[in-house]
Structures are given as C-alpha cells and as structure tokens.
Amino acid sequence: MKIGELSKRTGVSRDTIRYYVNRGILLPETNRAQYNFTERELHDLQVILRMKQQQFNLKEIQDYISLCRLSNLIEPETIDECLRMMNNKKQELQSQIAFLKGAITSIDQEILELTGHVHGKPQRTGVPLSALPLLVCPRCGQQLEVSHADLNTQNIFSGDLTCKCGYCAKIENGIVKTGKLYTGTHDQPDLRRGLYRNMGNAFMTDLEKCYGYISEELQKMDTQGKVILEANINGYFFLYNYMRKLSPDCLCIIVDKYPEMLEMYKSLIDLLNLNQKILYIADADTDYPLAPGCVDIHVSFFGENEHQFYHKNCFLYDAKRYFSDKAIILGSLLSYPLNSETHKLLRKKYPEGSEVGYNLTALKGQYRKQNYKLTAQKVGSIQELPLKQYAFECHVNGEILEFYHFKAEPMASTKKEQSR
Known part of the structure; x- marks a missing residue:
C-alpha cells in the first residue's frame, strides 16, 4: 500500500x-524512491500507537519492535526482556502517579488556603490615634479637630476633621478623604491590578528587580518610630507587599487620588491582620492635611512616573514640605528618551502632566533643584510590550524603555545657605 x-x-x-521511516522504526520496501507499505508496517504502526498511549518513548518503542521482529515471541529470553520493559514502564508510571497525587494534594491545600484568605475575617482598622498630631490644616497649619467620631482605643473609623479657618475633611471607613477628587479623563483606577499581571515576563522581571532593591535598602534602615510615605499607588504599590517586614512602631502614610484604590487596598491589607499603623489619605492634589517635616522615608515605586502624568512638576517639588531635613527617597523609574516617539505620545495623552516626565536625566535635574542628589542604577530595558492600555498604549514597539532604581538624599548645605 502507498503512504496515503x-x-x-x-x-x-x-x-x-x-x-518513523527515517528513524528506522518502520522499514517499508522501496520501489523507485516510493515506499511500499505492507501489513507488517501496518502492524508495526499499530504497535507504535499502542505503546505511545502506554507512555513509551520512541527509543523504547524502537527497541521493543526490533526485539519482536527478530523473534517469534516464544523464546524465554525474548519474553523475559519484553516483560522487563513492560514492568519497568509500569513502575515508572506508578511513580509518576504517586508524584502527581502529591502535587494534587499540594494544590488542594493551596486552594484551601487561598479560599481562607478570600473568606477570612478582616482586621478592623482606621486612622491611628497616634497619627492625629500629624493631621494639620493645609491652609493655616493648625492641628485638625476630630468630631462625631466612631473609634476605639487605637483607631478612628469615621468622623469629621475640621479647622477653625473653615477647612474640613472626613474620615470614612478609616480613610481620610479631603474631597479633592481627580476629575480628569486620562486615567482610571486599576482595581483589578492588571498592571501586575499582563505586562510580560521581561517587564515583570525588571520590575521585581526594582522591588528587590528598595526592599534591600529598607532592610538596612531602622524604621522604628519612622514615618514612611508612599503616594500615587494606582500604578504600583511597594508597601502593599512589604509592610509585614516593617517595625510595628513605624507609621505608613498611603496617598492616592482615587478613594476606591485606597478602599480596595485597605480591605486587602485588613485581611492580612498585620497590626501595622497605616494612615490612608485620598487626595488628588498635594496639599495634604499633613504636618510639615513629618516624613522620614519616601518610597516612590514608579510613583514619579504616575505623579508626572497629572502634575507639571515632580512629586518631590510638590510634596517636599512634608519631608524632614534628612528624609531619604527610595524609588524606581521608567525612562524614555525625551525625543522618542513614545515620549511625544505620552505628552499628548496626558496634556495636564509634565513635559519631561518619564525621563531619568530630567528627574535628576528636578531633584537637584530641590537640593537632592539622585543616584540611579539601570536595571534593564525592553522594546516590546504585550499590554496596550493605560500609559503603555503609547509605547512604540522597537523603542527602548529603561528601568532604573534610585536613592535620593539631601545634599549638604553650603556655608552660604547655612548662614541664611
């Protein structure tokens, strides 16, 4: 018969x-460069199909068929060899079955734990009472007064924050809400954390390296009694994964322009039962109800990228008044060349933002004007992005997107500055 x-x-x-013919498993006759298959090749091919279903590899199948071709399957030695091959494969499969059963058991345990996290009992948290001295009026600087409060010995869950000058804000579900909402049309809250899941392996590897750097630097610091600020978390949120490593005596201040982002993250963090003091502030501006000079460490996990979409200046310029004289900034940055097509598209998509955002050289210059020295190290770069949404819809494939992590510290004041 022919091959067809x-x-x-x-x-x-x-x-x-x-x-199979080229490997020598099937041995048809040839007639003028054409194969002539007989019932023997049909039988051998059926054996191949059966043994593949039995999980034999092609080498094992070829050894078996060769053994059968040169015998009548009645010789004791031949039968013993065939039995040995079958028994070895059976033991191999039984071992695999035991391994797979163990894997299934482990997966079942993971499912139970994950289900427990979803349906676990969250800790009830609010504005820490210890953070009240830091809540001051952004207009006149007086400490805000609390009224109509629902509270316990550690937290305020709801209430009003007011100042004699007329400023007011609210505490709702443990979050300070100033009432200043983002009303633009250039962004939306990433409530499903899509930026963590759909960016591709190369992007996520460089992002994780940036996370690792900030983590290592924070571990070198004594965070006891310190105030740590992270803002603009709609994109990426470092402290969400790191809080359990912090001193329970420090205060974390988390700020974002979207109240729903803070509500989402707060509900998730409450499930972790960390007993960490956290002050959440929902504010689309940078006139926060915070005391000047209260921040010791600022974490900017691509926060400058996010901030400069909606503000003309860098976050350090807009929020420096909240930083202590020795405040340290640990961060990461995505950077494009200013003359790239991607950068032009970003400026077009976010017209309210900075003209020099998303660029390391420009950020260094902005920090220098604020008397901060920014030291950066390149982590990696990519040219292709699988996700085409949010800011990344502006990325032009083939153009280079660079990842940096950085540390910024106040520069030593000159004698002339000290005399002022």
Whole structure:
C-alpha cells in the first residue's frame, strides 16, 4: 500500500510516517524512491500507537519492535526482556502517579488556603490615634479637630476633621478623604491590578528587580518610630507587599487620588491582620492635611512616573514640605528618551502632566533643584510590550524603555545657605 492509504487506515499523518521511516522504526520496501507499505508496517504502526498511549518513548518503542521482529515471541529470553520493559514502564508510571497525587494534594491545600484568605475575617482598622498630631490644616497649619467620631482605643473609623479657618475633611471607613477628587479623563483606577499581571515576563522581571532593591535598602534602615510615605499607588504599590517586614512602631502614610484604590487596598491589607499603623489619605492634589517635616522615608515605586502624568512638576517639588531635613527617597523609574516617539505620545495623552516626565536625566535635574542628589542604577530595558492600555498604549514597539532604581538624599548645605 502507498503512504496515503496507510495514513488513512491509521489516522497518522504522512509526515509522521516519514519520520518513523527515517528513524528506522518502520522499514517499508522501496520501489523507485516510493515506499511500499505492507501489513507488517501496518502492524508495526499499530504497535507504535499502542505503546505511545502506554507512555513509551520512541527509543523504547524502537527497541521493543526490533526485539519482536527478530523473534517469534516464544523464546524465554525474548519474553523475559519484553516483560522487563513492560514492568519497568509500569513502575515508572506508578511513580509518576504517586508524584502527581502529591502535587494534587499540594494544590488542594493551596486552594484551601487561598479560599481562607478570600473568606477570612478582616482586621478592623482606621486612622491611628497616634497619627492625629500629624493631621494639620493645609491652609493655616493648625492641628485638625476630630468630631462625631466612631473609634476605639487605637483607631478612628469615621468622623469629621475640621479647622477653625473653615477647612474640613472626613474620615470614612478609616480613610481620610479631603474631597479633592481627580476629575480628569486620562486615567482610571486599576482595581483589578492588571498592571501586575499582563505586562510580560521581561517587564515583570525588571520590575521585581526594582522591588528587590528598595526592599534591600529598607532592610538596612531602622524604621522604628519612622514615618514612611508612599503616594500615587494606582500604578504600583511597594508597601502593599512589604509592610509585614516593617517595625510595628513605624507609621505608613498611603496617598492616592482615587478613594476606591485606597478602599480596595485597605480591605486587602485588613485581611492580612498585620497590626501595622497605616494612615490612608485620598487626595488628588498635594496639599495634604499633613504636618510639615513629618516624613522620614519616601518610597516612590514608579510613583514619579504616575505623579508626572497629572502634575507639571515632580512629586518631590510638590510634596517636599512634608519631608524632614534628612528624609531619604527610595524609588524606581521608567525612562524614555525625551525625543522618542513614545515620549511625544505620552505628552499628548496626558496634556495636564509634565513635559519631561518619564525621563531619568530630567528627574535628576528636578531633584537637584530641590537640593537632592539622585543616584540611579539601570536595571534593564525592553522594546516590546504585550499590554496596550493605560500609559503603555503609547509605547512604540522597537523603542527602548529603561528601568532604573534610585536613592535620593539631601545634599549638604553650603556655608552660604547655612548662614541664611
């Protein structure tokens, strides 16, 4: 029979049959460069199909078929060898079954734990009472007064924050809400954390390296009694994964322009039962109700990228008054060349933002004007992005997006500055 008939009778493609011939598993007769398949090749191909279903590899199958071809399967030695091959494969499969059962058991345990996290009992948290001295009026600087409060010995869950000058804000579900909302149309809250899941392996690897750097630097610091600020978390949120490593005596201040982002993250963090003091502030501006000079460490996990979409200046310029004289900034940055097509598209998409955002050299200059020295190290770069939404819809494939992590510290004041 010709190869087409053999393929039709067995359901095996012609290319696969040719492959078996080239490997010497099938040995058809040849007639003028054409194969002539007989009932023997049909039988051998059926053996191949059966043994593949039994999980034998092609080398094992070829050894078995060769053994059978040169015997009548009645010789004791031949039968013993065939039995040995079958028993070895059976033991191998039993071992795999035991391993897979163990894997299934482990997966079942993971499912139970994950289900427990979803349906776990959250800790009830609010504005820490210890943070009240830091809540001051952004207009006149007086400490805000609390009224109509729902509270316990550690937290305020709801209430009013007011100042004699007329400023007011609210505490709702443990979050300070100033009432200043983002009303632009250039962004939306990433409530499903899509920026963590759909960016591709190369992007996530460099992002994780940036996370690792900030983590290592924070571990070198004594955070006891310190105030740590992270803002603009709609994109990426470092402290969300790091809080359990912090001193329980420090205060974390988390700020974002979207109240719903803070509500989402607060509900998740409450499930972790960390007993960490956290002050959440929902504010689309940078006139926060915070005391000047209260921040010791600022974490900017791509926060400058996010901030400069909606503000003309860098976050350090807009929020420096909240930083202590020795405040340290640990951060990461995505950077494009200013003359790149991607950068032009970003400026077009976010017209309210900075003209020099998303660029390391420009950020260094902005920090220098604020008397901060920014030291950066390149982590990696990519040219292709699988996700085309949010800011990344502006990325032009083929252009280079660079990842940096950095540390910024106040520069030593000159004698002339000290005399002022």
